[in-house]
Amino acid sequence: MRRPGKIRPWAVALWLLVWQIAAMALDQQILLVSPLRVLRRLGEMLLTSELYAAVGFSLLRIGAGFLLAVLLGAGLAALSARFSRIEELLAPAMLTIQSVPVASFIILALVWFSSRSLSVLISFLMVLPVLYASTLGGIRAVDGQLLEMARVFRLPHLRRARCVYLPQVLPYFRSACQSALGLCWKAGVAAEVIGMPTGSLGERLQQAKVYLNTPDLFAWTLVIVLLSLAFQKLFLFALDRAARALERV
Amino acid sequence: MRTVPDIVIRGLCKRYGEKAVLRNFDAVLPQGALTCLMAPSGAGKTTLLRLLLGLEKPDGGEIAGLDGLRLAAVFQEDRLIESLSAQDNVRLVNLRVSKDAVRAAFAAVRLADCAGQPVCELSGGMRRRVAIVRALLAEWDVLFLDEPFKGLDGETKAAVLDFVRRSLRGRTALLVTHDRAEAEALGAAQFLALP
Numbered sequence: 001m002r003r004p005g006k007i008r009p010w011a012v013a014l015w016l017l018v019w020q021i022a023a024m025a026l027d028q029q030i031l032l033v034s035p036l037r038v039l040r041r042l043g044e045m046l047l048t049s050e051l052y053a054a055v056g057f058s059l060l061r062i063g064a065g066f067l068l069a070v071l072l073g074a075g076l077a078a079l080s081a082r083f084s085r086i087e088e089l090l091a092p093a094m095l096t097i098q099s100v101p102v103a104s105f106i107i108l109a110l111v112w113f114s115s116r117s118l119s120v121l122i123s124f125l126m127v128l129p130v131l132y133a134s135t136l137g138g139i140r141a142v143d144g145q146l147l148e149m150a151r152v153f154r155l156p157h158l159r160r161a162r163c164v165y166l167p168q169v170l171p172y173f174r175s176a177c178q179s180a181l182g183l184c185w186k187a188g189v190a191a192e193v194i195g196m197p198t199g200s201l202g203e204r205l206q207q208a209k210v211y212l213n214t215p216d217l218f219a220w221t222l223v224i225v226l227l228s229l230a231f232q233k234l235f236l237f238a239l240d241r242a243a244r245a246l247e248r249v
Numbered sequence: 250m251r252t253v254p255d256i257v258i259r260g261l262c263k264r265y266g267e268k269a270v271l272r273n274f275d276a277v278l279p280q281g282a283l284t285c286l287m288a289p290s291g292a293g294k295t296t297l298l299r300l301l302l303g304l305e306k307p308d309g310g311e312i313a314g315l316d317g318l319r320l321a322a323v324f325q326e327d328r329l330i331e332s333l334s335a336q337d338n339v340r341l342v343n344l345r346v347s348k349d350a351v352r353a354a355f356a357a358v359r360l361a362d363c364a365g366q367p368v369c370e371l372s373g374g375m376r377r378r379v380a381i382v383r384a385l386l387a388e389w390d391v392l393f394l395d396e397p398f399k400g401l402d403g404e405t406k407a408a409v410l411d412f413v414r415r416s417l418r419g420r421t422a423l424l425v426t427h428d429r430a431e432a433e434a435l436g437a438a439q440f441l442a443l444p
Binding site for chain 1: 302303304319320321322324326328330331332333337341342387
């Protein structure tokens, strides 16, 4: 069966060709650089330590923000499912985080903290409400008949969590992580572009813009996209492996 | 095995909104014996079972003799964990039961080749048998069976009845069924009816 939205190599090749032709027709490297030029620039960058340092800087911070939000979001969702007062208490906070523009958070965070940890906070704030809402929805959707079965057979709490809750909440949690991963990279890098912490990917993008260095801008963007995809794949792979190991009786 | 007293039900009442499902129901489930509950659909059999299992609170009356006892049940629905294998569904409720014991039980109910298969791949009748084996291999003092043989065909049903009969010997259980022959095959000591 054909999966909707699946990326086909021929479609990617066609779009790259369109890009190459458009760049050649425009012949203005500042406005639109060709994909071949971007690849060449990326190849050059791969030989420098600057790229790896910037990747390490941003990956560490955005990844930390994401992981913190995953842990706290899931933990708070579990507490909210158990205690309605906690859900009531958190509802306005989650709504505020979701409604306030990310730019406002970035500016506020720059006033409060150093720009070096900015992307931790911003990626954390972007991910937290998504993870919290989805995990809570998943817990609420757990089959009541299975919970009754667990109660009658007096399943210990840990086994109940692993074997009854986990398989049913995991699809919600996983899909929230999938959406949040893209979101945290976009917001995290945007925060770095505004805050310009030294040595970050966002700073590189900002410098490319200041010097009208379009090949660099595209190459750094490509690095961010690849990094975000790799992080997403790795995280989801580890999550699936961990879930399978945990579910085993 | 623990000493199980008679389970005494006195004046049990339960209503849902305006509808009274149980009205002053009295019964004794004698210890070490199988009691069979027969009544037409909608008479409150499942409600009584839910009250006995502690899944609902009665509006009146009391149930004596169940405190501290370990219960097990075959529900009307299979209530299996879809992502787990048949064997893991059984061991989920009792980690002390050995894999060999599970395999022997599966063989007795003609599920010998299905132990490692995820239950989501099993047919309705196979899932029913997994639910029965799960309840019987759990650590229990009192067992409740709510129409456990529904959907099982002739020969398989005979094998399952035989397995259940051997597992129930001398233990306290309540069977809800529409089929008197099932209760007799299991050696029911008494028959109850709901008004």
